[in-house]
Amino acid sequence: MEKLLEILNDIQPDADYETCTTLIDDEVLDSFAILSIVGELEEAFDIEITPVDIVPENFNSAQALWDMVQRLQEA
Template identity: 65%
Template sequence: MEQLLTILNEIQPDVDYLHCEELIDGHYLDSLDILSLVAEMEDAFDVTIPTVEIIPENFNSAQRLWEMIQRLREEG
């Protein structure tokens, strides 16, 4: 999770990722941020994030992102 928070802070440093639960709905991350985030997460965590997973439900909070990463790792 620490590595994910580091990635998020590099992309958009002015957000409280531990408490924010509306990263997408609150417009904290825009489409370019999402593209960068997906690429960084795929590299850092050795996962492939399918397009169908790029939805607000999975991207609205750091916790939800972490849960998606963990699930994708398990599905392998």
């Protein structure tokens, strides 16, 4: 989770990833940030994030992102 937060803060430093659960709904993350996050997560965690995974439920919070990373690592 620490590596994930580091990636998120590098891409969008002004967001509160510890408590925010509406990163997509409140447009904290834009499409460019999402694409950057996808690329960084794929490289850092050796996973493949497909278009099916790129849904608000997976990107609305750091915890949701972490859950997706763990699920994809297990697949």
